[in-house]
Amino acid sequence: MPALGCGLESLESSDSSSSSSSSALSAAPAPVAGGVALKPRAPAAKPTGAVPSQGRYDNEIVVKFKEGTHVRLRSGGLRFDAGALAGNEPALLARHGLATGKVAGDVGAANALLAPLAIARHFDRPEADLDREKALGEAAIAEELADLNLYFRVRVDPRAQAALIAQLNALDSVEIAYAPPIPQDAWADAPPATASFTASQGYVNAAPTGIDARYARTVQGGAGLGVKVIDIEGGWNFSHEDAPPIFIALGTTSSGDHGTSVMGEIAAVENGYGMTGAASDVKFGVSSVINPPPGGGPASYSVARAVNAACPNLAAGDVMLIEQHLPGPSTGQTCVCNCGQFEFVPVEYFSAEYDAIHTATSLGINVVEAAGNGSMNLDAAVYGGAFNRAVRDSGAILVGAGTSYGGRAPECWTNYGSRVDVHGWGDSVATLGGGSLAMVGGAGDANQFYSNSFSGTSSASPIVVSAVADVQGARIAHGLGVATPAALRSLLVSTGTAQTGTNHIGPLPDLHAAFDNLGIKPRxxxxxxxxxxxxxxxxxxxxxxxxxxxxxxxxxxxxxxxxxxxxxxxxxxxxxxxxxxxxxxxxxxxxxxxxxxxxxxxxxxxxxxxxxxxxxxxxxxxxxxxxxxxxxxxxxxxxxxxxxxxxxxxxxxxxxxxxxxxxxxxxxxxxxxxxxxxxxxxxxxxxxxxxxxxxxxxxxxxxxxxxxxxxxxxxxxxxxxxxxxxxxxxxxxxxxxxxxxxxxxxxxxxxxxxxxxxxxxxxxxx
Incomplete structure (x- = not known):
């Protein structure tokens, strides 16, 4: 399945005025793709109460209009054109109880509220590309996907942010307006000649200790051959002596230990020194969460935009890794450990991130997402069903963190719950960067730093990415084709090594068992x-x-x-x-x-x-x-x-x-x-x-x-x-x-x- 298909963009001028009317969900026909009725999309819930301030941008607003409104950015302002409605958009408006006149009025009101502020499309890839991906994804999974062209962002005066969010959410045509979260990495607290440190990489060992990437390497394709991986975060040291070639670097990248460590777990070069990635045959790329803001000024950060930017550079079967977590709602609980990231949640809690991820998985891209280090039970009522598969399911693999070297017990700070699919090592991970294991060239040479203490759901998730890539690579090599994200997620869960402890973080993937399940044997x-x-x-x-x-x-x-x-x-x-x-x-x-x-x-x-x-x-x-x-x-x-x-x-x-x-x-x-x-x-x-x-x-x-x-x-x-x-x-x-x-x-x-x-x-x- 390609990352992009065929589609057309149409927006013609037309005026319309009519009154609002009410319509129940059952009154509107279900949208169809290829003659198959689509499962309805669960819309985002508008926030109530005060705007959260901790971990949120105070000078930016993300706003999404309801499905079917076909609102677009034209000449610096929001525009609704009833004559441009096409496909299932009239049915979606009927579902929401919106007449075209009401939408036109709400869009006019939004423009009045936001003037003279600079409005930008939140997902800035071409509209036609997003339309094509939506159509392809809906046809593939028989579910409604969000129209990502309905997302916008605006830079505001911090003193006016709360009032503007409330006023935008009061408009019936607006699905949600909110203060966007600030992403954080999900980690808990050349000559001279470099030795091999691969003996420290215990996570590649056989079950029950590791994922058995050792065994996978005996299978053709079992080190991720033919698979692309894009890491979503902010900083990498591409000059590290053991770093792989980078096939693409999107957004504004910066140097940093976190991304370097992630890169090393997956794709450190197999060269006899340093580390060897658990999926070292993959092609590795990056998409930075650092994005230019609308109207210029200091850079802002957005996981959703980084995810969407990565999409056209991946195909079905490839892998996207989200190495960020975001501050979630207050739960009233008391922190026990890792308090700097207490109450942080997976990025898909937020509307734009969820919709970007769901679009990617619908196109056959495997998204592996850190569950976060917030110590939270994701089944709690405070999340309003955001992590309840019966309400919505992005298709991503959510990764919790378990104790290393065969412990497989939930780390004190890992998020947990029924939505968490599998886990990886959350401590003592050996990889590139850091320097806790070795500073081969001295403290001033970060290109020869190696760590044995990388941690968090950030260290756990690359282990799972490696398992995903190794399975897909073996499937390709043996003529089985690529597995769908749903099938691959199910395989890792059903063949993994069971966790210990009570808080649910899912099993640790076991590649030997997964390959046996697929009938794939070593050479x-x-x-x-x-x-x-x-x-x-x-x-x-x-x-x-x-x-x-x-x-x-x-x-x-x-x-x-x-x-x-x-x-x-x-x-x-x-x-x-x-x-x-x-x-x-x-x-x-x-x-x-x-x-x-x-x-x-x-x-x-x-x-x-x-x-x-x-x-x-x-x-x-x-x-x-x-x-x-x-x-x-x-x-x-x-x-x-x-x-x-x-x-x-x-x-x-x-x-x-x-x-x-x-x-x-x-x-x-x-x-x-x-x-x-x-x-x-x-x-x-x-x-x-x-x-x-x-x-x-x-x-x-x-x-x-x-x-x-x-x-x-x-x-x-x-x-x-x-x-x-x-x-x-x-x-x-x-x-x-x-x-x-x-x-x-x-x-x-x-x-x-x-x-x-x-x-x-x-x-x-x-």
Missing amino acids: TEFVWTAVSSSLAGDYTVIDNPATNNNPNAVVQVTHSWAGIFDDHALGVWYTGSRWAIFHQDITPIPVNAQYNVVVNDGFVHRVPSTSASYITTIDNPYANGNPDAILIVTPNWNPGGFGGVYNNHPIGVWYNGSRWTIYNEDFATMPANAAFNVSVSPFGSFLHIASATSGDTTFLTNPLAAPSTAHVLITHNFGPFGKYDTKNTGVWFGGSTWGIYFEDTSPMITNATFDVFVANAPRATW
Whole structure:
């Protein structure tokens, strides 16, 4: 699902005057999307009593008009145009008991109240983009979403703020006006050479202590490959020696330990020193809560705007992390611990933040949100059902904080309640920044600071983000597609390690259990020798626990020369109880031929039954739009034990400008219903160009291919030099590195290109 779809913006001039009328909810037809009635949206409750001052901006107001009013900002003022009403907007007005004349009058009154103040759209992305996202989201989840174009903000004199809020809330066409909260981070109180501190990262360990990111790393895609993460807060040190590349930085960013620590938990680079992120294969970006105010002046802070700005830079399956919490209503309770953040609540308590988050999750983006460090029971009546799923559910994963190293008990200060889904470590988290663990370059070099004391729901939430990204990455790699936010949230809850204690913070995610639930297994690689007892004419039967009695195993092979040539196109097939390697031309397999084999490292691609070309196009979220992807491909005669299609042709892969394809090198038509086992950019993969050749061989220059024990698999790649290769190929060890050779011993083609995968390449471990 894309982050943006198609939509049109229309606003034409028209005048209308009519009287207000009353209408019950049941009197208006339910809006529909694609013929399906939408679940009604729960509107925000207008505040009563005095305007809270603690933790709120005293010089700014956020105002939202009711759904269906189609109020827009034009020429510096608010404008209602009855002629622009479209779609379900008339029905929504009827639901609210609003006639067009009443809306026009209220908008005029609002303009009079706010003149000559500078009014700005609260969500400042193009109106058409917000309209498209709303339509896409509603169609996806069959729920009404807020029209984010109905949110505005205005800078005011602090002495007039309370009166203006009350006057705006008195207008029937206004859904809510309020003083916006000030976000806070949710944490509780190069040379010289840097050592590895990964042993301190206990949260990656197996359950019940951690989320078992160690196990996830043994699974293709299980370190977040193909997933983007955007962190919502204010400050990061992008110059830290262990920081990942940043694919996007939105808003006004500043340096700070908090964001640096969050970044390190998720995406610290796997490089043998410092830390290694629990989802180190993700692409990491940031969206700052620091925003320019309407009319100029000092910057203001808004989580809602940062969330909405991040949306078009993420796609379904990607992850957004909200590392902020906001001051909530007074509860009359007495603080016991962490009193500086007492009564702070998740950001979605506030209307604009909730609606921005709900829009993001409706588009398939996973939003992970810190539950906050306010010591609050979110089920309490003071919150008016804001955290009651029966009233509203943003779709975000709310994260509480539990004690570390297997304690899993609610921290004294964590928020809790039925709306909190899962928890992470709330103390003793080792990551980048801070300096409590090490100041490698001294107190003046923050680029080499490391911490073992990061804490709060701020330290807990990145652990959960890592679990989300690791699951999505594994799903993509194994051809399962991305899970919806609801499905992924449910998976983490149902497979997690139960908390201890009484205040509900949910389980600690367990990636091993989650992968077992999905049927995703770790990679297995080995060398198979076709001994006489394994042979049956044109095939050799593999005997390995990873493949035996497993018709759904994804098996990939490359011939490995050990004194025996095998000049035939290969494939794999399931015999009914075992997998086998066979010759596509049905000639006998040579006795003692050797093959490098990898199991469970990809997905099955099937050729359409209507195939009439020598090319078949792959559809995979990580490969799509990724010209740098590395693909390893093996023909599969009968996926799952069903079917049976030969393709006796050498194959290659080619990027057509937007998608990767598999093609027959000799231009023979791709057989209908043929199938291929495919892996995309597994760890240990790289591109090799035969710029230097030695007879029938090109030797690999990548250090991963140097060990004689390397398990090397290859697939010919048409680009970048546009070379066809109709030869059958294999690999052999040349004494100092592995080489790719032509089985018929003809000269290697200069600048022929190969995708290479060293299946047993060592990974950095914690």
